[in-house]
Structures are given as C-alpha cells and as structure tokens.
Amino acid sequence: DVQLVESGGGSVQPGGSLRVSCETSGFTFSNSWMNWVRQAPGKGLEWVASINKDGGERHYVDSLKDRFIISRDNVKNSLYLQMTSLRVEDTALYYCARSYGGDSAFRAFELSGQGTEVIVSS
Amino acid sequence: DIVMTQSPDSLAVSLGERATMNCKSSQNVLYSSNNKNYLAWYQQKPGQPPKLLIHWASTRESGVPDRFAGSGSGTDFTLTISSLQAEDVAVYYCQQYYSNPITFGQGTRLDIK
Numbered sequence: 001d002v003q004l005v006e007s008g009g010g011s012v013q014p015g016g017s018l019r020v021s022c023e024t025s026g027f028t029f030s031n032s033w034m035n036w037v038r039q040a041p042g043k044g045l046e047w048v049a050s051i052n053k054d055g056g057e058r059h060y061v062d063s064l065k066d067r068f069i070i071s072r073d074n075v076k077n078s079l080y081l082q083m084t085s086l087r088v089e090d091t092a093l094y095y096c097a098r099s100y101g102g103d104s105a106f107r108a109f110e111l112s113g114q115g116t117e118v119i120v121s122s
Numbered sequence: 123d124i125v126m127t128q129s130p131d132s133l134a135v136s137l138g139e140r141a142t143m144n145c146k147s148s149q150n151v152l153y154s155s156n157n158k159n160y161l162a163w164y165q166q167k168p169g170q171p172p173k174l175l176i177h178w179a180s181t182r183e184s185g186v187p188d189r190f191a192g193s194g195s196g197t198d199f200t201l202t203i204s205s206l207q208a209e210d211v212a213v214y215y216c217q218q219y220y221s222n223p224i225t226f227g228q229g230t231r232l233d234i235k
Contacts, residue, residue: 035224037172045164045172045215047224061223095171106219108162108177115171 001026002110004096009116016086020116022079022096030054030074032102035109036081038092048094049081050105059105086120093117124149124218128227134235141203143230145194145216152196153220160220163192163201166229167212175214176201208234 008020022034036048049060049070058070069082079096094116097109125148135141151160159179164172174183176192179199189204203210211234216227 044229045166045217045226047226050222050224059222100174100177105222106160106224108174108217108219109164109172110174111171113171 002098002112004098004111004113006094006096006113006116009094009118011119011121012086013122014087014120016120017082017084018086018118019080019082020094020118022113024077024079024096024098027098027102029072029077033099033105033107034070034072034079035097035099036068036070036079037095037097037109037111038090039095039115040089040092043092046092050099051079052105053102057105083118086118088120091118091120123223124151124221124225126216126218126225126227128214128216128230130230131228132231132233134233135203135206136235137208138205139235141206141210141232143201143214143232145199145201145227147197147199147218147220149220150196151218151220159195159199160218161192161194161199162217162219163190164215164217165210165212166215172215203232206232206234 003025005023035050051058051070067085071080097111099107127146129144161179163176166172180192191202193200213229
C-alpha cells in the first residue's frame with residue numbers, strides 16, 4: 001500500500017518561508033511521479049506541483065511557480081515543497097500524492113496521508 | 123486551463139436510493155491515441171484525505187464497492203452511487219489529468235435525506 005506521511009507545517013508570518021516534507025513507503029519512490037495538492041480551510045482541492053522520478057522535470061500551477069519549489073530525495077524516499085514569500089491565501093492543508101502507477105504526470109492521484117497544515121498569519 | 127464544473131453543489135438522497143452527480147470539463151479530456159478519458163473521481167470524508175474512487179472515467183479503484191460507477195466521455199461525466207449507504211456521506215470531486223495544470227471540480231456534497 002502507498003504510504004505517505006506529510007510533515008513540517010506550522011504557523012508563519014506573511015512573507016516567511018517554510019519547507020514541508022513527505023516521507024513515503026510501500027512503493028518504488030524513485031520510479032514515481034509525485035505531486036503536491038493543497039486544500040484551503042473549507043475549500044476544494046488545488047494541484048500545486050509535480051515532479052518526475054529523477055527531479056529533472058517539474059511542473060507548477062502558474063500562480064505559484066515563482067514562490068514554490070518541488071524537490072525530492074530518492075535516497076530518503078522523500079518529497080519536499082519549499083515555500084517562500086508566503087501569503088495569507090497560502091493557508092491550507094498540504095497533501096503529497098503519487099501519480100497512479102507512477103509512470104506519468106498525467107495520471108490520477110493516490111493520497112493516503114493526513115496532510116500537513118500551513119497557516120500564514122500575522 | 124481546463125475548468126471542471128460539478129453539479130449539483132449539494133445533494134441529499136435517501137438511504138438505498140440512487141445518487142447521481144455530474145462533472146463537465148471546459149475542454150475535451152478524451153485522448154484520441156489511446157481512447158482514454160483522463161478523468162478521476164475522489165471521495166473525501168471529514169478529516170480525511172481524498173480517496174481515489176474511479177480513474178479513466180469508469181475504472182473503479184481496487185476495493186471500491188461496485189455501487190460506485192463512473193460514466194461519460196469527452197466533456198461530460200457522471201458518478202452514480204446505485205444504492206446510497208450511510209458511509210457514502212462525503213464530498214465528491216472530479217479531476218482532469220489530461221493536461222497541466224491538473225484541475226479539480228469544486229465538489230458535490232452528498233448527504234442523507
């Protein structure tokens with residue numbers, strides 16, 4: 001079973017930075033496209049970014065690409081999201097997700113973690 | 123960007139009755155080279171992450187009860203729950219993964235009448 005455990009969230013002031021992490025198990029991480037998805041309080045789901053198996057290809061939602069960086073460590077089986085210049089509207093629960101089957105960015109998502117909460121507030 | 127629009131926003135159905143919800147994409151999500159619709163449905167219960175129910179528009183994920191069925195092609199899709207159970211109360215999201223940015227519908231909230 002795909003196991004994803006997000007961590008690193010917290011409270012930060014506007015303009016601040018934060019890095020969230022996702023530890024994975026139950027599948028071959030180094031062969032899998034991975035994603036970050038977020039959900040603002042009481043709102044729907046928003047895809048944030050994706051990364052290919054070796055980190056050489058990354059995609060972002062346009063509104064975030066200048067502030068967020070997705071990365072991975074295939075030795076640690078971990079996914080990261082570095083967030084900078086944080087805004088109040090970045091407040092959300094951040095989930096990591098595996099692209100189904102792992103072989104393409106264009107697949108449904110497998111999510112299993114509880115997410116990590118990021119609160120941006122002064 | 124492909125805009126996904128779900129209807130209705132909320133739905134109340136009696137236990138044992140059929141629940142039907144719709145999802146419309148602003149562009150075709152059927153990839154002609156493999157004849158697959160790049161459309162998924164997720165179920166999200168309070169305090170839980172979204173759970174993949176159906177992908178490729180009509181393929182049930184392993185372990186998903188067969189009362190859940192996805193249908194449609196191109197731009198119009200439907201999720202049907204044939205006989206509503208109490209544990210089906212949730213918000214349901216559709217998602218297109220045909221092109222970046224991958225986008226979700228706004229969700230349909232399903233309750234018991």
